Amino acid sequence: MSKNLTSRSEDYSKWYNELVVKADLAENSAVRGCMVIKPYGYAIWEKMQAELDRMFKETGHQNAYFPLFVPKSLFEAEEKNAEGFAKECAVVTHYRLQNDPDNPGKLRVDPKAKLEEELVVRPTSEAIIWNTFKGWVQSYRDLPLLINQWANVVRWEMRTRLFLRTAEFLWQEGHTAHSTKEEAVAEAKQMNEIYASFAENFMAIPVIQGLKTESERFAGAEETYCIEALMQDGKALQAGTSHFLGQNFAKAFDVKFANSDGKQDYVWATSWGVSTRLMGALIMTHSDDKGLVLPPNLAPYQIVIVPIYKNDEQFIEISNQAETTMQSLRSQGITVKFDNRTTQRPGHKFAQHELQGVPIRIAIGPKDIESGTVELARRDTLTKEVVALDNLTKTVKRLLEEIQNSLFQKALDFRSSHITKVETFEEFKTVLEVKTGFISAHWDGSAETEDKIKEITKATIRCIPLDSELENGVCVFSGKPSKQRVLFAKAY
RNA sequence: CGGGGUGUAGCGUAGCCCGGUUAUCGCGCCACGUUUGGGACGUGGAGGCCGCAGGUUCGAAUCCUGCCACCCCGACCA
Numbered sequence: 001m002s003k004n005l006t007s008r009s010e011d012y013s014k015w016y017n018e019l020v021v022k023a024d025l026a027e028n029s030a031v032r033g034c035m036v037i038k039p040y041g042y043a044i045w046e047k048m049q050a051e052l053d054r055m056f057k058e059t060g061h062q063n064a065y066f067p068l069f070v071p072k073s074l075f076e077a078e079e080k081n082a083e084g085f086a087k088e089c090a091v092v093t094h095y096r097l098q099n100d101p102d103n104p105g106k107l108r109v110d111p112k113a114k115l116e117e118e119l120v121v122r123p124t125s126e127a128i129i130w131n132t133f134k135g136w137v138q139s140y141r142d143l144p145l146l147i148n149q150w151a152n153v154v155r156w157e158m159r160t161r162l163f164l165r166t167a168e169f170l171w172q173e174g175h176t177a178h179s180t181k182e183e184a185v186a187e188a189k190q191m192n193e194i195y196a197s198f199a200e201n202f203m204a205i206p207v208i209q210g211l212k213t214e215s216e217r218f219a220g221a222e223e224t225y226c227i228e229a230l231m232q233d234g235k236a237l238q239a240g241t242s243h244f245l246g247q248n249f250a251k252a253f254d255v256k257f258a259n260s261d262g263k264q265d266y267v268w269a270t271s272w273g274v275s276t277r278l279m280g281a282l283i284m285t286h287s288d289d290k291g292l293v294l295p296p297n298l299a300p301y302q303i304v305i306v307p308i309y310k311n312d313e314q315f316i317e318i319s320n321q322a323e324t325t326m327q328s329l330r331s332q333g334i335t336v337k338f339d340n341r342t343t344q345r346p347g348h349k350f351a352q353h354e355l356q357g358v359p360i361r362i363a364i365g366p367k368d369i370e371s372g373t374v375e376l377a378r379r380d381t382l383t384k385e386v387v388a389l390d391n392l393t394k395t396v397k398r399l400l401e402e403i404q405n406s407l408f409q410k411a412l413d414f415r416s417s418h419i420t421k422v423e424t425f426e427e428f429k430t431v432l433e434v435k436t437g438f439i440s441a442h443w444d445g446s447a448e449t450e451d452k453i454k455e456i457t458k459a460t461i462r463c464i465p466l467d468s469e470l471e472n473g474v475c476v477f478s479g480k481p482s483k484q485r486v487l488f489a490k491a492y
Numbered sequence: 493c494g495g496g497g498u499g500u501a502g503c504g505u506a507g508c509c510c511g512g513u514u515a516u517c518g519c520g521c522c523a524c525g526u527u528u529g530g531g532a533c534g535u536g537g538a539g540g541c542c543g544c545a546g547g548u549u550c551g552a553a554u555c556c557u558g559c560c561a562c563c564c565c566g567a568c569c570a
Binding site for chain 1 (some may be wrong): 493527528529530531532562565568569570
């Protein structure tokens, strides 16, 4: 039996399988559609967490934590939200096991331990958080309330896929309450911009900021902002979302405040989140056939030093050199690992670090000790050069920046060449099949047209780009008038 | 839930149609030796309720029945 991390597209499955399994990031666990994040993969997630957390706090947000379980009565309070998630909820119905009289040594659910009210395992936390917010808000002086939580959520999807759609995933979810609509909308936009900046500057993944159409919108939201990225196989990936929730949740959970005129009003809300799906985006944006390629900002260690030696004496000498080099690099804020395992040969280490995407490898051997040099190898370009020890730190620092920029530029070039303007539906279908990527086309604004295009081509409207210019045209499908182009693509 | 497929060592597999010694091979693992500037080589070794239960048979990985799990295609989807 194969435990492959397969997909609908064979080409992709091969590529993904290689990367994820061999890259030592994760493997399928015995639990349906869940993933084990191995230490190396988790270290990447921690880097992402740290940077996002910093950005959230700089914009006035605070972390808190809310329960995993949501009583069904709370869950169903906001109808649209409940309806949107109802089909993918794990539900706790009992609280005790007992010895199974028919099956010695086995346990069964104690039928007497049925819960009065079922508990929904959170697929998202709006319900429990808004129920709590009710007690936190009385006056406009209590606003805005800017809360973020780092948590796991469960969505019982029919089909799961490692990183992109696991049954349980880690994420952060921000939930905010504001006294005015304008402020809430501004918050939703701001968080989307933070996501875009994080994706581009930190992860080196170019993204398009846009608005979702009504049918792609979050259940319970008035407006959904998103960042959309393009993967190397030409499919789009929603990498993050930020929702303006209007007063829907405030009304559902009765969260009112007294404004400065002493009048009661419902608060305005936002919610926003990014998840371990971003790690999927990272893999699918930068990796190559040799494994992961990590941008220096995200690498658990930016440099690995590999010693090359023939005997103990050489090993000691090279280790001393490596320690010195490591200290001087570390003093400049560069993260370094000295791979001094004596159980693996150099070639094996080279291959393994390439698989793990370490941005720069430094090899030190007897020849280098003699000439006062080291060998520098870049993961992204797979090029090598011999560098003098004297200005190593400076060279490495510059190189790390260069790698970070060059990864972004490469991904940006790929995306730019994969946004195609089309005017006819024939063109639309051809581009989708032959070239793939985003298609920029006019759309009449109706859900009906959107549905039909999806049915025929499997492409969906990824977003209405925020920066798109108004331009008169006719819908690529219906021929009805349209005022601006939207982006279509096949998506994960 | 509908359609198709697969379960043999940590992983990947041969054997199954046509039942018959001690279940095949590769990777990985362990020991020793030689090696070490791109995933080393040699020799030796460990590791299996052949998915589970029942049946047919002198004899079942192989045939039959039931069950379970997983994978792929569809509805769903951050």
